Amino acid sequence: MHELSLCQAIAGVVQTHAAGRRVDVVRVQVGALRQVVPESLSFCWTLVRDQADMPGAELELEFVTAEVECRGCGRQSQIASRFSVCCPRCDSADVAVLRGEEFLVTSIEVTEDVTEDVTEDVR
Amino acid sequence: MGRFHRHDDGTEHSHEHGDQPDHQHGDHSGYTTGSQRIEVLEAIFAENDVRAEVNRKAFESNGIRALNLMSSPGSGKTTILAATLEELAGDIAVGVVEGDIATDLDAAKLGGRGAQISLLNTNSGFGGECHLDAPMVNRALAGLELTTLDLVIVENVGNLVCPAEFDIGEHAKAMVYSVTEGEDKPLKYPVMFRSVDLVLINKIDLVPHLDADVDTYIAHVRQVNPTATILAVSARTGEGMSAWFDWLRTFAQNR
Numbered sequence: 169m170h171e172l173s174l175c176q177a178i179a180g181v182v183q184t185h186a187a188g189r190r191v192d193v194v195r196v197q198v199g200a201l202r203q204v205v206p207e208s209l210s211f212c213w214t215l216v217r218d219q220a221d222m223p224g225a226e227l228e229l230e231f232v233t234a235e236v237e238c239r240g241c242g243r244q245s246q247i248a249s250r251f252s253v254c255c256p257r258c259d260s261a262d263v264a265v266l267r268g269e270e271f272l273v274t275s276i277e278v279t280e281d282v283t284e285d286v287t288e289d290v291r
Numbered sequence: 292m293g294r295f296h297r298h299d300d301g302t303e304h305s306h307e308h309g310d311q312p313d314h315q316h317g318d319h320s321g322y323t324t325g326s327q328r329i330e331v332l333e334a335i336f337a338e339n340d341v342r343a344e345v346n347r348k349a350f351e352s353n354g355i356r357a358l359n360l361m362s363s364p365g366s367g368k369t370t371i372l373a374a375t376l377e378e379l380a381g382d383i384a385v386g387v388v389e390g391d392i393a394t395d396l397d398a399a400k401l402g403g404r405g406a407q408i409s410l411l412n413t414n415s416g417f418g419g420e421c422h423l424d425a426p427m428v429n430r431a432l433a434g435l436e437l438t439t440l441d442l443v444i445v446e447n448v449g450n451l452v453c454p455a456e457f458d459i460g461e462h463a464k465a466m467v468y469s470v471t472e473g474e475d476k477p478l479k480y481p482v483m484f485r486s487v488d489l490v491l492i493n494k495i496d497l498v499p500h501l502d503a504d505v506d507t508y509i510a511h512v513r514q515v516n517p518t519a520t521i522l523a524v525s526a527r528t529g530e531g532m533s534a535w536f537d538w539l540r541t542f543a544q545n546r
Contacts (some may be wrong), residue, residue, distance in 0.1 A: 261517040277326040
């Protein structure tokens, strides 16, 4: 259910930038601290892209490892667990998240000249 | 499903490989001949955030403070809210946006307590949205007389995942976390627990009947959110509720 909403939001961003051109590839960056299940997002995308009139658009996901800076010990660390943002060195919860909360469309690939007709609705 | 792999810069990605056994990882140029790459770099919630800002301005131009109240289903949000509306009646003018997937049961429960209620059913999407987003709240605000209000509480859809992702134009986020949900929930749903300014640990009257220890609940919240205010309450007996009312009064007056 969550991933479906996310895909609809992705489609909204893509549509604005595609401006009517055929969309071939959509690249999305996802931080490790986002509650995104990749398999679910990929599956939901196959439902949403048809509705959003971009049936050939392939979704590429790029994952960003989470990284925190600890205000306690001053060290920067990568976070292995998605359940906790505590400093893995000193266990302090007083950390600044440096990376891992990304959720954005980085780029798309479009084709200007649409030669193949989209199948007309037969009513 | 897509295949996942890791790049040297620490990122990983996945995509469908289809019938392209020769496809080289790391080189996506010429992926589709004749296609043109467009840099986008746009946050996926950008549109929502723009609309959230519209809501926030609407609140602020009317001198209103807005609170986004979230929790899992059955945590006691509506019961806490009913007690809260009774406490604040005649003191602070409250409007409630009541998010519910299908029914008006909660809105009915909150009626007759001196607050304005705007019901927002979310069942228009794929079988019901699991959260409120900024455009939905914007529509619900039409059901409130904003010029007469001091405080708007948005009771979000019961769900520990999706509501945490969507800014709806609030000034603070609070959540209800009841002791019957188990002490591991902050670790399982860190995004929501990290996003809030206040956690109400509810149903503490049930502690004697459970293998529960409020200190462990608090410690787990602290593990993901070192700064939130944490208050232990029982909406049923009223224990601890005065601290919540004080927090809310301070919040509402801080405009």
